[in-house]
Amino acid sequence: MKNKKGKKFLKVLAGIMAVLIAFIGITTIVTVIGLNANIKKAKTFPAVETHELKVENVSAGVWNIYSDRGLKIMQLTDIHFGGGWMSLKKDSMALNTVAAMITAEKPDFVIVTGDAAYPVPFQAGTFNNMSGAKLLAELMETLGVYWTISYGNHDTEAYSFYDREDITEFYEQYPHCLLRKGPEDVDGFGNQVFNIVKSNGVITRSLFTVDSHSYVDGDFFGVMWKYDNIHDNQIEWYRETVKANQTHNMMKSYSSSDSKFLEENPTALNPKSSVFLHVPLSEYKDAWNEYVENGYADTENVRYNYGKAGESGKVVYPGIYEDEFFETMQELHSTDSVFCGHDHLNNFSVNYKGIDLTYSYSVDYLAYVGIYKLGSQRGCTVINVAEDGSIDYSAQNYYQDKYVSHYEKENVTMQELKSE
Numbered sequence: 001m002k003n004k005k006g007k008k009f010l011k012v013l014a015g016i017m018a019v020l021i022a023f024i025g026i027t028t029i030v031t032v033i034g035l036n037a038n039i040k041k042a043k044t045f046p047a048v049e050t051h052e053l054k055v056e057n058v059s060a061g062v063w064n065i066y067s068d069r070g071l072k073i074m075q076l077t078d079i080h081f082g083g084g085w086m087s088l089k090k091d092s093m094a095l096n097t098v099a100a101m102i103t104a105e106k107p108d109f110v111i112v113t114g115d116a117a118y119p120v121p122f123q124a125g126t127f128n129n130m131s132g133a134k135l136l137a138e139l140m141e142t143l144g145v146y147w148t149i150s151y152g153n154h155d156t157e158a159y160s161f162y163d164r165e166d167i168t169e170f171y172e173q174y175p176h177c178l179l180r181k182g183p184e185d186v187d188g189f190g191n192q193v194f195n196i197v198k199s200n201g202v203i204t205r206s207l208f209t210v211d212s213h214s215y216v217d218g219d220f221f222g223v224m225w226k227y228d229n230i231h232d233n234q235i236e237w238y239r240e241t242v243k244a245n246q247t248h249n250m251m252k253s254y255s256s257s258d259s260k261f262l263e264e265n266p267t268a269l270n271p272k273s274s275v276f277l278h279v280p281l282s283e284y285k286d287a288w289n290e291y292v293e294n295g296y297a298d299t300e301n302v303r304y305n306y307g308k309a310g311e312s313g314k315v316v317y318p319g320i321y322e323d324e325f326f327e328t329m330q331e332l333h334s335t336d337s338v339f340c341g342h343d344h345l346n347n348f349s350v351n352y353k354g355i356d357l358t359y360s361y362s363v364d365y366l367a368y369v370g371i372y373k374l375g376s377q378r379g380c381t382v383i384n385v386a387e388d389g390s391i392d393y394s395a396q397n398y399y400q401d402k403y404v405s406h407y408e409k410e411n412v413t414m415q416e417l418k419s420e
Contacts, residue, residue: 027085027125034088035131041092042139045099045406050106050145061182061237063194065109068387071196073207074107075276075381077341078115078152078362082124083131090365090372091132093410095139097363100403101380101396102143109194110145111209112136113341114152114278118366119160129160133167141174148178150190150209152278152342153227154367158220164189164211187231188213193241193273196385201252203245204389206273206334210234213279217320227279229319235328242334245271267389274337274383274391275329280359281338283326285316287352303351307359307395310345310377310417317343329355337391344368345377345417347395361395375399375412
């Protein structure tokens, strides 16, 4: 009797193993075929007609972008290419969205503030985060626009096949990608500054990209929303870079024989800067809470610019520790604007103690349940840097007529985000 039961158990076990192997085989084949189809689709979009741009990698973490006319920047965030068999259709939709917005806006430079890839297996159907990275890189190279990324928590999950170093080395192969590791003695990957430089050598504005890292405090899989903060050596690198740029411009002004130099370059002695990162600083939360507690009205510290906060619970989900990044920005009087992603349903912008704190619209079709059917949160931020380094920017929803998809554009519900 025991022998019969044992044989029956082995047959059942063998059957389960056969089904599992067949499932893995079939899903692997579907993933490979589907991913290749989406990569092929990414290569079908027309190249974008933009101004010819001269860029130079001056040193580790430092780029010069040369322009006398200013610069048009697009911020994209939380694109969430899954790259697996479960996300094929949604990846295709995300390709359409990104391509349509870049094609219409014709930015000189695109900054992706994290979570380009989303290799979460129960939604994407894969652990392979390189697949999502390939979709982004192939699309951007086809469009022919310079771009970079400040990594998010999902780009390299603890269980993903590839880490930040691997993904960075992969991205570096693409001629229009300006992502590099950054300084060796600074934590993270992609800590860089992009200086907009006029032909007279003056830096008009600097664009900092900062790695906001991933999960901490034992939250390896991100289920407790415990996010890291900006590290001390990153803040020190930021401080030194701001001071170096100020010194650079000061030397240009002293060496100039043109009596109208400072009149024609009004920000030369203190070039302004913007910071791009994925996870919001804790000051986003402080500012929004103060604004809400004052009855959705401006306070001494907070001035509302635009947008809504659609996230539930804590609304803003920053790092769980304290850091001195915001205080350092205040001290140096250079950074006047910070742009982040991460919280997909937040798209508000407020000025807090003299610095604009702004969420971009997200692209995500995958991470939030049912979000592919909704549209009020989807889009980009367009940032125009003037010749003198001043900026203006605006949130742009994808479902405007000006964003014409090369392929069919999906119908969505324009939901009411809960607060403003």
